[in-house]
Amino acid sequence: MCSYLHRAPNGVYYFRMGIPADLRPFMAGKREIKRSLGLKDREAAKALIPDMTKTAHALLRQAERDRDTAAKPVAKPSHPKSAAALERERSRWEAEQEQSDHLADALFASDMEIERLGPIMDAVAAGIEPDAPVSDIVRAGKLAVEHERENAGALVASLQARYGKNDRASGGQIQAVECKPATVSGLYLDKDILDRWATERGVVPKGKDTHRAVAEWFYARTERKPVERITRQDVLAFKDKLLAEGQSPTNTNAKLSRLRTLISWAYQNDLTSSNVAAGISVKVADSGKGKRLPFALDELQAIFASPVYANGDRPRSGKGEAAYWLPLLGLFTGARLEEIGQLRVSDVQRREYPDQDGKMLAGWFLHITEATDDQGQANRIKNAASERLVPLHPEIERLGFIAYVETLKDQKGRVFPDLVPNVYGRLTAKWGEWFGPYMRTVCGVTDKRKVFHSFRHTFKDYSRRARMPEGIQRQIMGHAGKDVADDYGSGYDLHSLAEAMASYRVPGLAISSPIK
Numbered sequence: 001m002c003s004y005l006h007r008a009p010n011g012v013y014y015f016r017m018g019i020p021a022d023l024r025p026f027m028a029g030k031r032e033i034k035r036s037l038g039l040k041d042r043e044a045a046k047a048l049i050p051d052m053t054k055t056a057h058a059l060l061r062q063a064e065r066d067r068d069t070a071a072k073p074v075a076k077p078s079h080p081k082s083a084a085a086l087e088r089e090r091s092r093w094e095a096e097q098e099q100s101d102h103l104a105d106a107l108f109a110s111d112m113e114i115e116r117l118g119p120i121m122d123a124v125a126a127g128i129e130p131d132a133p134v135s136d137i138v139r140a141g142k143l144a145v146e147h148e149r150e151n152a153g154a155l156v157a158s159l160q161a162r163y164g165k166n167d168r169a170s171g172g173q174i175q176a177v178e179c180k181p182a183t184v185s186g187l188y189l190d191k192d193i194l195d196r197w198a199t200e201r202g203v204v205p206k207g208k209d210t211h212r213a214v215a216e217w218f219y220a221r222t223e224r225k226p227v228e229r230i231t232r233q234d235v236l237a238f239k240d241k242l243l244a245e246g247q248s249p250t251n252t253n254a255k256l257s258r259l260r261t262l263i264s265w266a267y268q269n270d271l272t273s274s275n276v277a278a279g280i281s282v283k284v285a286d287s288g289k290g291k292r293l294p295f296a297l298d299e300l301q302a303i304f305a306s307p308v309y310a311n312g313d314r315p316r317s318g319k320g321e322a323a324y325w326l327p328l329l330g331l332f333t334g335a336r337l338e339e340i341g342q343l344r345v346s347d348v349q350r351r352e353y354p355d356q357d358g359k360m361l362a363g364w365f366l367h368i369t370e371a372t373d374d375q376g377q378a379n380r381i382k383n384a385a386s387e388r389l390v391p392l393h394p395e396i397e398r399l400g401f402i403a404y405v406e407t408l409k410d411q412k413g414r415v416f417p418d419l420v421p422n423v424y425g426r427l428t429a430k431w432g433e434w435f436g437p438y439m440r441t442v443c444g445v446t447d448k449r450k451v452f453h454s455f456r457h458t459f460k461d462y463s464r465r466a467r468m469p470e471g472i473q474r475q476i477m478g479h480a481g482k483d484v485a486d487d488y489g490s491g492y493d494l495h496s497l498a499e500a501m502a503s504y505r506v507p508g509l510a511i512s513s514p515i516k
Contacts, residue, residue, distance in 0.1 A: 013045035015052040186226025190215035214258040294457035312515030317434035319418035332393040334459030341428035353494035364392035391501035
């Protein structure tokens with residue numbers, strides 16, 4: 001029996017631990033610590049309980065310290081933090097969120113480029129001259145060479161581990177000592193750790209493949225050894241070799257992040273004695289060159305006055321009504337592209353809620369969730385904080401979004417049925433390949449720091465201008481809290497969210513209703 005594991009009516013498992021009565025005043029008055037595990041598989045959820053238990057006990061110990069401190073006489077009054085200190089904390093937290101989102105964008109952009117250039121890479125490798133722009137052919141050729149180099153390096157590392165060590169005297173050739181695999185013990189990153197981590201966390205095939213590739217990179221550039229024998233010097237050497245090979249700091253950090261994920265999981269599950277990859281990354285100078293930027297008003301005007309909006313154009317690659325609605329929803333919800341693209345009709349919900357005086361009101365909300373539908377198709381979200389209800393902005397209602405949803409033939413299907421998942425299940429991958437060039441060539445937004453994710457930054461900027469409380473901003477956008485206190489309670493009520501969303505404005509922007 002797993003005493004802290006509880007199943008909610010919707011099938012999602014939760015961690016729940018009671019809080020002793022004497023500690024409740026020091027834990028926001030709560031009676032229990034409750035966390036969604038975001039999983040419907042009992043065995044996978046059970047595997048998370050040990051770590052959650054450690055975290056919960058740490059919170060209880062902190063509450064005990066707070067209780068004991070409160071019982072002691074205070075020598076002098078504590079001083080509240082200055083406005084400057086609070087602003088520094090806010091800026092530091094936003095920088096961390098920016099780095100997280102930027103890294104996710106970089107990984108996604110890299111994956112999209114490889115997917116787009118895949119056919120050209122195949123043609124180049126086969127000696128066929130592809131019908132494509134010269135710039136794409138050159139880039140595809142470089143990627144093909146890099147791919148072969150990775151495979152060769154991983155193969156050499158594997159052979160060295162199995163059949164003998166590198167013989168420097170023979171010019172770096174592999175010396176086959178015996179024609180049978182060497183006896184090894186322990187678990188390896190690219191197989192054992194990867195498989196167990198992916199199974200426990202429910203990682204999609206794309207995520208598993210990218211982490212496997214990094215593990216192979218790591219072994220090809222260091223030494224193939226079980227996870228318990230990997231040292232901090234190995235990870236540092238891997239970082240240095242990546243940079244020496246010409247990898248950008250962003251790409252290097254992306255690979256290090258994936259490596260840290262695997263090693264950290266092994267450490268958390270007592271498969272290695274220390275987390276040797278913790279904190280290792282490349283410090284990126286804040287030059288602003290790679291930073292995602294919000295759209296300026298004239299750029300928003302150009303996008304929403306383009307043929308899709310002014311003339312009712314629906315380019316084939318824009319996937320029908322997705323061409324019209326996805327940018328609008330990005331601007332008026334601050335949601336991530338895949339979160340919007342994977343919406344089901346059932347996720348567009350009419351909800352009733354009381355106002356501060358108890359009067360019942362009703363409004364439309366978007367339910368962003370990773371739930372699986374009747375056909376077994378699962379949505380994907382970034383983290384637990386990403387599951388949320390987002391109020392539908394009055395402007396989106398005015399433009400006819402609800403009417404559009406109600407006209408869909410398959411009321412059990414997707415809101416944007418023309419979006420087709422790629423090989424890794426990402427519904428908006430191909431749509432993103434259309435939107436980037438459309439924005440650059442048709443709308444004239446040429447700054448490469450302006451991408452679909454810029455709608456998220458734009459929403460953040462205009463939310464501040466509307467004086468929307470920061471906690472509500474975070475809840476609407478699906479950002480994790482800044483500290484432990486943000487995890488207490490169930491968040492802001494629907495009335496507070498809807499009221500805040502109604503205050504959101506983009507002054508000077510006029511958008512035409514879709515042409516029928």
